[in-house]
Amino acid sequence: MNNRELLQSCVEYFKNNPGFSRVFLKMKEKYKSLGKIGGKIVLVNLSKQEKEALTGYFRKDYSRQKQATIRLENFEKALQGTRFDGILLEDILKEYYSVEEIISYKQERRIYLSLRKEFFQKIIKQLDDSLAGNWLKQLICNRNNAYNLFLKRYNSDAGKLKIDIFQTAKAINRLPVFSGEKKRLAVFASQITKNPHAFDYGTELDILLQYALVYILNSEKPNNAEERAELFYNAGILINEVTNYTLCYGLEAYFNEEIHWGWKGFSSSNEPLLVSLKNLSCIKRVVSPIAKVFVFENPAVFSSIIDSLEVENLSLVCTGGQLKLASLLLLDNLVKENTLIYYSGDFDPEGLGIADKLKTRYKDNLVLWRFSLVDYEKTLSRERISKKSLSKLGNLKNKELIELAAYLREKAVAGYQELLIDELISDIRKLI
Numbered sequence: 001m002n003n004r005e006l007l008q009s010c011v012e013y014f015k016n017n018p019g020f021s022r023v024f025l026k027m028k029e030k031y032k033s034l035g036k037i038g039g040k041i042v043l044v045n046l047s048k049q050e051k052e053a054l055t056g057y058f059r060k061d062y063s064r065q066k067q068a069t070i071r072l073e074n075f076e077k078a079l080q081g082t083r084f085d086g087i088l089l090e091d092i093l094k095e096y097y098s099v100e101e102i103i104s105y106k107q108e109r110r111i112y113l114s115l116r117k118e119f120f121q122k123i124i125k126q127l128d129d130s131l132a133g134n135w136l137k138q139l140i141c142n143r144n145n146a147y148n149l150f151l152k153r154y155n156s157d158a159g160k161l162k163i164d165i166f167q168t169a170k171a172i173n174r175l176p177v178f179s180g181e182k183k184r185l186a187v188f189a190s191q192i193t194k195n196p197h198a199f200d201y202g203t204e205l206d207i208l209l210q211y212a213l214v215y216i217l218n219s220e221k222p223n224n225a226e227e228r229a230e231l232f233y234n235a236g237i238l239i240n241e242v243t244n245y246t247l248c249y250g251l252e253a254y255f256n257e258e259i260h261w262g263w264k265g266f267s268s269s270n271e272p273l274l275v276s277l278k279n280l281s282c283i284k285r286v287v288s289p290i291a292k293v294f295v296f297e298n299p300a301v302f303s304s305i306i307d308s309l310e311v312e313n314l315s316l317v318c319t320g321g322q323l324k325l326a327s328l329l330l331l332d333n334l335v336k337e338n339t340l341i342y343y344s345g346d347f348d349p350e351g352l353g354i355a356d357k358l359k360t361r362y363k364d365n366l367v368l369w370r371f372s373l374v375d376y377e378k379t380l381s382r383e384r385i386s387k388k389s390l391s392k393l394g395n396l397k398n399k400e401l402i403e404l405a406a407y408l409r410e411k412a413v414a415g416y417q418e419l420l421i422d423e424l425i426s427d428i429r430k431l432i
Helices: 003-015 018-034 048-058 072-077 089-096 105-127 131-142 147-172 185-193 204-216 225-234 261-268 277-281 299-308 325-336 349-365 373-378 387-395 399-411 417-431
Strands: 040-043 068-071 245-249 252-255 273-276 285-287 292-296 316-318 340-344 366-368 380-384 413-415
Touching: 003 018, 003 089, 018 040, 018 048, 018 072, 018 089, 018 105, 048 068, 068 072, 072 089, 105 131, 105 147, 131 147, 131 204, 147 185, 147 204, 204 225, 225 277, 225 325, 245 299, 245 325, 252 261, 261 273, 273 277, 273 325, 277 325, 285 325, 292 299, 292 325, 292 417, 299 316, 299 417, 316 325, 325 340, 325 349, 340 349, 340 417, 349 366, 349 387, 349 399, 373 380, 373 399, 373 413, 373 417, 387 399
Parallel strands: 292 316, 292 340, 340 366
Antiparallel strands: 040 068, 245 273, 245 316, 252 285, 380 413
16 A cells, blocks of 8 residues: 555545544644644533544543643654554645645635735726826835724725725816816715715715825814814715705895905894805805904804894804804805904803814914803703713813813703803904
8 A cells, every 4th residue: 555545545534424523623723723733622411432533542431531732742652553654644634635635724824815915906006197096105114094994894895995086086186176167966876886876874885985185184083973064075075065054144245356246245134144055155255344253153143143233244143052164164264364353152071072173273373262160151051061061170271271161070961052142242342
């Protein structure tokens, strides 16, 4: 019998004895782990067949044992003195699993990394030196941006990831901002993918597009729907352009150098104007005649100021609570005209959060108006603030608000802007 026949006979011996099935399964796992024959395996809850097989093989009584620890080198030594003497355990193991190639975990990892690298390199090559190709190249090289998301999606469905990367690439190479246009998200999505909902909030394509825009526009990753809307707007893509609005009073707007007579009409009639994102996308300039604008969080305060002050050139804005993109774009336009913003809001974690965001965005162009400890005391209500809500105060960035936040945390009671209307009116009279 030649060596090949002897090896096959040895493997048949082990395969025909069910008591060795789990032994070889464990040995395969150990071999994959180490990449060689070595170490030990442990069998717990030994079956009757396993006890008999091990007793006959090692010439040691396993009948009363519940588990067995077997060193692989001892398993190989046990062949000595038998007709299978000289056959290596590694050869037996590979022949035992001849229908599959036993590859160590290290080898599997090397193969996996090689295939993954080839996958992304092929896509980068197909995208050539386009903007999308550069995005993909840098995130793979620097392991940032959407890198971790790419790895996760590659592992779950590489084929779908490839399709989505090319769809995203097509989108960013055709962004409306490059041609000076503005397009609605659904229209843009239809032109890119034939599906108007492809880039809807939370879809896989939406998430990839966000990452791509962060790279292209050198922006921060959005943390909420409004920040996402702003990111898309900067790329020339409009989201909810009609329902995203802000309220203003006494401001003038221009198409290039021509005055917008709609805005002028509301201003001349001393009426507030509801301005949508769609309206703002057509405007080149927004001007306050007094180079100051008074911004309020609450509509009731905004309306009370208008009713109480019959003065010319009064410029007001109302954000209506949480900041919408329309409010930010309106204020952005005013800051471009060197307008000084006076902002007043509520004394609660959400109110201070809005004030903090605006101060961080506009810096010296914004005055935090009536945010002192004395003002807070004047506005105290009976509305308790929850611990969960108070925890948000730890995220404030501006020193002007941190002392107030500490006092607010101590009191744990909200204060509302409506109780400062008289003081706000007095301030405006002096400032204009």
